Amino acid sequence: MRANLSTFPLSAVRNLGILAHVDAGGPVPDALREEAQRRRRLLEEAVGELHPAALEEFVADSTVSAGTLASALRDLTRTGEAVVVLCGSAYRNRGVEPLLDAVAAYLPSPSDMPPVRGVDGAERTADPSGPFAALVFKVNSTSTGRLTCLRVYSGTLHKGDPVLDAATGRVERVARILRVQADRHEPVAAAAAGDIVAVVGLKSARAGTTLSAPAAPLVLEPPVVATPVVTVAVEPRASAQTEKLMAALAQLVEEDPALVVRTDPETGQTVLSGMGELHLEVAVEKVRRDHRLDLSVGRPKVAHRETVVRGVSGFVYRHVKQEGGAGQFAHVVLDVEPGEDFEFRSAVTGGRVPAEYVRAVEAGCRDALADGPLGGHPVTGVRVTLTDGSTHVKDSSEMAFRTAGRLAVREALRASTMALLEPVAEVTVTVPEGAVGGVLGDLSARRGRILGSATRAGTTVVTASVPLAELFGYATRLRSRTQGRGTFTTRPTGYATAPT
Structure with a gap:
């Protein structure tokens, strides 16, 4: 079992924004300093139980130095024996710097990872001088062109190099290599093993495509795309925009493989399928915004089975x-x-x-x-x-x-005697204690089955299994029942018998 290690060093107190006057530059209160020292002590003890070097130093000096602690946390993270947990809030810009520092300090570099293995058993190490191999994980269509985001596993890619899609046998040439930083694209001359970059000039590469040197073909296992479970009908309000809508949806599916577009053979409607209600809402809004289309969206339908x-x-x-x-x-x-x-x-x-x-x-x-x-x-x-x-x-x-x-x-x-199955999801709802009754009643009304609940620090976490068809609009309902303080997450868990 992996251990969760919460880091609370004194240097992060200001970044965590625990007290307002600390952000204003005031001194750290003694009570807060003592609490941070106590948490640091607990962290040293937890790491000492898992790492021999940290334990040896803790026994000898009754403490663990910052260098030994960082080295031990890196080793434990690489082996999967522990998970480093940091506190912060991206919305309030708190704890971002410690998080980035922790990524650099604790997560393994490409050279620390084992060789990547192709579907035919061939291996490639993270060696910049080796044969080139990279995996495309995302495709973006922008106003300036088509960006293909890839992670280089082996070798070095230079601007102008030809690359092979071993699955199709097609060879294309990389026109430009860009290092992406938020909305900034910095041109670079080359990308080596371990780099994550975007390239311009590829027309056929899709998410999951393996790019390799033409002289050393390789096919890596592509990411697994889950089967869509929610469906909506999408139509333009003006029939003259039908072709424009199909082009926009084709571009959307190219960027996000979890989306599927098809034409219903019975109704002739264009059907968009995805992983959830929010997933489809974001996709439809992107089509409206980027392509200036006025769309009519039907109520989502779930994918039943028999x-x-x-x-x-x-x-x-x-x-x-x-x-x-x-x-x-x-x-x-x-x-x-x-x-x-x-x-x-x-x-x-x-x-x-x-x-x-x-x-x-x-x-x-x-x-x-x-x-x-x-x-x-x-x-x-x-x-x-x-x-x-x-x-x-x-x-x-x-x-x-x-x-x-x-x-x-x-x-x-x-x-035969047949039964209809409907997709169900595991819902984890976090609400204040005073709103638990209303939330439980609402879940029951949605044919939910309560799996468990836990209360800590005035907050209750409820876990339930709910039919996916009953979760449409749940976010709005939960906000209204909890005065905006309730949150929830969902995870598809399979299918269950639907009521007749």
């Missing part, structure tokens, strides 16, 4: 089609039952269904799970077992068995 509660056994399906020439024949017998995600098994014996046809049946089953019988939602939590089947000498083919697998699973799902 699952099997009670399946069917021995479901027989024959796919026979004869319209002149070669026909199609496939005979399958399936068991459909509840499972984890999607699982396909074959229990066919005696070669009654050849292996290549078994793979075709599995592909057809996956096709059928794209839309379920309840509302056309994707199906999850199902196990399909191919138990028997038969073939025709001339008319059987992989296409015939794929079609049979798809149609058989669709019919079997209609004959």
Whole structure:
């Protein structure tokens, strides 16, 4: 288990802004100085329990010097045995300098980290003289051009160098290299291993793209993008702006891979999906502001799923089609039952269904799970077992068995007992003690299930599991119930059965 180490050195008292007259340049009160010394002592004891060098100095001198303490904290942070915690407020500009100092003092440098490993097992160390390799983590489209933000893992990138996207085989040339500091872009001639820079001139790189030297291709594992769970319909109020809206949304998706844009096949509406209500609100506001579009936004919809509660056994399906020439024949017998995600098994014996046809049946089953019988939602939590089947000498083919697998699973799902699933999130609400009752009642009204609560220093932290569909507008409701003093965070946790 990792330890949390709260740093409270005397030098940070002024930056933390604990007392107003300290900010005004007044002397540090004795009580405050004694409290800081007590916290420092606790920090030395905590570090001494985890770090041998700090413990040796603490035993010998009854204290730990600043140098030894900083070195010990750096070692513990690198190994993951401890986490350094600092206090501050970005809104009031308190504690920012100690935080930046702590980043430089305690976090590992690129040379301290193990070699990065590609998907093929190749390794690259943080060596500026090695072959170039970098990972694109963000793309920004600005008025001055397209900025591709990347982190250099190995080698050195110079202005004008060609770089290879090993996944697509495309080679592009870097026109400029910029060091980004807030809204300032400083041109630099090169970027070495460990640097984080933005480059100009790349047209096809996306977030997650690996850039490498053309002579030493490498593909790094891209960041994992979670599946969107909230959806809104986005339309321009003027039909003449439809093309402009699609271009703006395409640019938005390019910058943020967690967003997905698609056209609803039933309604024809343009649908924008993301990770939460606030995520979509920010995205829509950015389109309005940057592209000067007047948009109409529909109420967010959550991404439901369907699952099997009670399946069917021995479901027989024959796919026979004869319209002149070669026909199609496939005979399958399936068991459909509840499972984890999607699982396909074959229990066919005696070669009654050849292996290549078994793979075709599995592909057809996956096709059928794209839309379920309840509302056309994707199906999850199902196990399909191919138990028997038969073939025709001339008319059987992989296409015939794929079609049979798809149609058989669709019919079997209609004959099964199905349930609708809705996404749920773990909500952590922090409110004053006096507002707990109202908050608990509101969570219950939103079909929330209370997981626990804890009270400390006049503040109560409530944890609950709430359907995501019930959290729309919760931020405004919580502010009104707590006079603006309540805060909350959410974390998607999966799916649960929706009420019928």
